[in-house]
Amino acid sequence: MTKNEMHKLAEIIVDKLIEKQTINDEQFREDLAEMMEKDPNLEIGQITQQELIEQELNFLKDLLKEQEENENYLQASKTLIKIEKFKKKYNL
Numbered sequence: 726m727t728k729n730e731m732h733k734l735a736e737i738i739v740d741k742l743i744e745k746q747t748i749n750d751e752q753f754r755e756d757l758a759e760m761m762e763k764d765p766n767l768e769i770g771q772i773t774q775q776e777l778i779e780q781e782l783n784f785l786k787d788l789l790k791e792q793e794e795n796e797n798y799l800q801a802s803k804t805l806i807k808i809e810k811f812k813k814k815y816n817l
């Protein structure tokens with residue numbers, strides 16, 4: 726296969742991918758509109774990176790508390806280390 730033939734093949738593949746993605750995007754919009762019709766109180770939003778960080782930190786803190794309550798101190802110490810690394814990584 727020559728470079729020219731490979732280039733043409735690549736263009737055909739990209740065109741088909743774009744076409745398929747366009748169809749999927751339209752279907753998604755239709756599905757979303759249908760969901761909104763069924764439930765007018767439906768809220769769709771985005772979660773920020775800060776919110777994800779807070780969720781993970783809260784999860785780790787809850788896990789630590791549970792491990793301490795169950796006197797699982799070895800796991801608790803590992804979780805505490807994870808919390809400290811997490812805090813350092815995100816300047817918390």
